[in-house]
Amino acid sequence: MATAALSAAGVRWDLSDLEPDADAARRDWDELLERARAFAERWRGTVGAEGPDGLRKLLDELDDLNQDGSRVHFYGRAREHTDATDPETNDLATLGRDRAADFENLLLFADLEWVELDDAQADALLASPELEPYAHRLRVAREEKPYVLREPEEQALNARRPAVSAWESLHGRQLATLTVEFDAGDGSRAHTIDELLSYLYVPERETRIGALEALYGGLKPRADVLAASYDALVGDRLSVDRLRGIPEPMLPTNMRNELDGEVVETMLRAVEENYPLARRWFDRKAKLLGVEPFVLADQYAPVGQEAQVEWPQAVEIVEGTLRDFEPRLGDIFRTCLDRGHIDAEPRPGKIGGAYCNAVSARVLPYVLMNYTDNVRDVITLAHEFGHAVHGALALERQTYRSFRTGLAIAEVPSTFTQLLAVERLVEREDDPAARAGVLADRAEQAMAAIFRQTVLARYEQQAYAARAEGKALTAERLGEFWMAANSAYYGDSVQLPDGYGVGWSYIPHFIVARFYTYAYVFAHLVAFSLVAHWRRDPGAFTPAYLDFLASGASKSPQDLLAPLGVDLRDPRAWADAFEEFDRAIREAEEAVDAL
Numbered sequence: 001m002a003t004a005a006l007s008a009a010g011v012r013w014d015l016s017d018l019e020p021d022a023d024a025a026r027r028d029w030d031e032l033l034e035r036a037r038a039f040a041e042r043w044r045g046t047v048g049a050e051g052p053d054g055l056r057k058l059l060d061e062l063d064d065l066n067q068d069g070s071r072v073h074f075y076g077r078a079r080e081h082t083d084a085t086d087p088e089t090n091d092l093a094t095l096g097r098d099r100a101a102d103f104e105n106l107l108l109f110a111d112l113e114w115v116e117l118d119d120a121q122a123d124a125l126l127a128s129p130e131l132e133p134y135a136h137r138l139r140v141a142r143e144e145k146p147y148v149l150r151e152p153e154e155q156a157l158n159a160r161r162p163a164v165s166a167w168e169s170l171h172g173r174q175l176a177t178l179t180v181e182f183d184a185g186d187g188s189r190a191h192t193i194d195e196l197l198s199y200l201y202v203p204e205r206e207t208r209i210g211a212l213e214a215l216y217g218g219l220k221p222r223a224d225v226l227a228a229s230y231d232a233l234v235g236d237r238l239s240v241d242r243l244r245g246i247p248e249p250m251l252p253t254n255m256r257n258e259l260d261g262e263v264v265e266t267m268l269r270a271v272e273e274n275y276p277l278a279r280r281w282f283d284r285k286a287k288l289l290g291v292e293p294f295v296l297a298d299q300y301a302p303v304g305q306e307a308q309v310e311w312p313q314a315v316e317i318v319e320g321t322l323r324d325f326e327p328r329l330g331d332i333f334r335t336c337l338d339r340g341h342i343d344a345e346p347r348p349g350k351i352g353g354a355y356c357n358a359v360s361a362r363v364l365p366y367v368l369m370n371y372t373d374n375v376r377d378v379i380t381l382a383h384e385f386g387h388a389v390h391g392a393l394a395l396e397r398q399t400y401r402s403f404r405t406g407l408a409i410a411e412v413p414s415t416f417t418q419l420l421a422v423e424r425l426v427e428r429e430d431d432p433a434a435r436a437g438v439l440a441d442r443a444e445q446a447m448a449a450i451f452r453q454t455v456l457a458r459y460e461q462q463a464y465a466a467r468a469e470g471k472a473l474t475a476e477r478l479g480e481f482w483m484a485a486n487s488a489y490y491g492d493s494v495q496l497p498d499g500y501g502v503g504w505s506y507i508p509h510f511i512v513a514r515f516y517t518y519a520y521v522f523a524h525l526v527a528f529s530l531v532a533h534w535r536r537d538p539g540a541f542t543p544a545y546l547d548f549l550a551s552g553a554s555k556s557p558q559d560l561l562a563p564l565g566v567d568l569r570d571p572r573a574w575a576d577a578f579e580e581f582d583r584a585i586r587e588a589e590e591a592v593d594a595l
């Protein structure tokens with residue numbers, strides 16, 4: 001990687017808002033554990049027994065501890081993510097993981113005792129004004145009560161965690177160590193999975209097709225082990241569900257997202273009904289590229305001209321987007337940048353990808369990304385700052401317990417901000433080919449989030465259903481489910497390559513958490529609705545949106561979104577979203593036609 005030439009060189013984190021150095025972090029861990037022990041000594045056995053005042057005191061103290069824990073823990077992780085080669089960093093990260101586990105175990109009793117209270121006592125406490133800032137999260141915690149087992153049973157389940165994670169590690173190692181010989185035009189060499197996938201965005205068709213072929217060819221010999229890992233994990237999740245009395249495999253995910261199974265299913269069906277939108281785009285793109293048939297490797301082929309955007313311009317675009325929407329949000333961006341809370345420089349020893357961590361109410365969020373001077377990266381910066389302003393405003397108004405939402409809601413502000421940034425990018429771009437590139441990218445990112453993730457969720461449903469019936473999830477069977485879910489989407493518009501039957505095998509979401517996938521569908525659709533409402537009446541929309549950000553997780557998704565004009569109970573809830581989605585595709589088509 002030619003890092004020196006990149007415009008974000010030197011844009012690195014300053015971690016001094018977290019800790020001055022590793023020694024201070026070690027001392028803080030010791031002190032935190034002492035405080036956690038004192039906390040447990042003072043409060044164990046008292047949850048609910050000391051009235052609303054006592055519980056409020058306990059929760060405030062716990063919030064305070066957790067925020068300090070978050071800061072110290074993140075210091076170690078932040079160093080690990082940006083400087084993995086430093087031996088001191090690795091020691092600190094190992095220490096952090098151990099200490100964090102001890103810390104959590106010491107504090108765990110509070111939540112268990114809360115769930116164990118009987119309903120009458122809990123309801124009386126929840127009705128008191130003292131507990132109002134914690135009420136919603138406390139209520140949600142109690143909803144899991146029917147599925148919580150007795151303490152020794154829970155401990156026994158916890159005790160097998162390492163054995164379960166071993167399957168995850170095995171799966172991860174199989175993928176991380178996989179390299180495939182491939183010649184992208186500059187001589188044959190070994191490629192990782194990510195390197196092969198990056199060729200899907202190059203203009204040379206042969207390279208795109210060859211890279212996919214190489215990928216599937218490389219995965220095939222490992223498909224049995226990858227399937228066996230997945231089979232073990234799904235089997236384990238389903239047997240624990242049976243012990244807990246969880247009736248339906250999507251329920252744990254839905255509970256975490258605070259979404260009704262019915263709302264999720266209605267949404268997925270609405271998405272499937274709109275699959276023809278994508279086929280319309282594929283047909284148009286096939287004509288534009290002049291290819292027949294249109295094959296899977298053409299899906300993300302570049303359209304128009306890819307604009308180069310240097311880091312200072314990216315800063316201007318994202319800060320301007322936020323500031324024009326609401327000056328306060330622009331200020332948060334500026335302060336994060338000035339205080340060294342953005343790490344954008346790609347370099348050896350730094351992890352890939354991007355994320356935002358809203359550390360605590362006392363520390364502004366930290367954002368990590370790898371900026372490589374293209375439009376996609378500007379969108380990523382905007383996305384991460386959607387998370388950052390959400391975290392900053394929610395932490396300002398909410399308790400620490402009540403600020404972090406489930407994944408489905410969490411991805412709404414990030415997606416909304418990225419959509420706003422696209423509008424700005426399009427406005428400032430005079431070159432029609434570059435505009436077409438930006439608009440095509442917006443349409444394709446929406447398809448990847450809304451359509452592809454629905455395909456993935458349907459595939460998961462089939463796998464869980466089969467496993468629940470006692471069928472083993474072999475590579476062959478998973479391949480059948482995979483092809484069925486994908487054919488429903490691509491239809492006759494996209495020719496799927498030979499070997500695509502192993503396409504399921506390298507997707508980490510299936511391994512990390514079940515039905516993670518639909519959160520992206522939900523968030524992108526909601527964000528599209530919000531853009532539509534914002535365009536109709538920005539004056540009314542903006543204050544409601546800021547209030548949504550500041551509400552964090554203090555309300556249910558339904559109550560959070562209702563003031564923004566999104567009624568999740570309404571079967572027509574998604575109509576606005578699909579209209580906006582259709583518009584995004586139409587604008588891409590028009591831009592492409594004008595070339």
Ligand SMILES: [Zn+2]
Nearest residue numbers: 383387411414
């Ligand atoms: Zn995100």
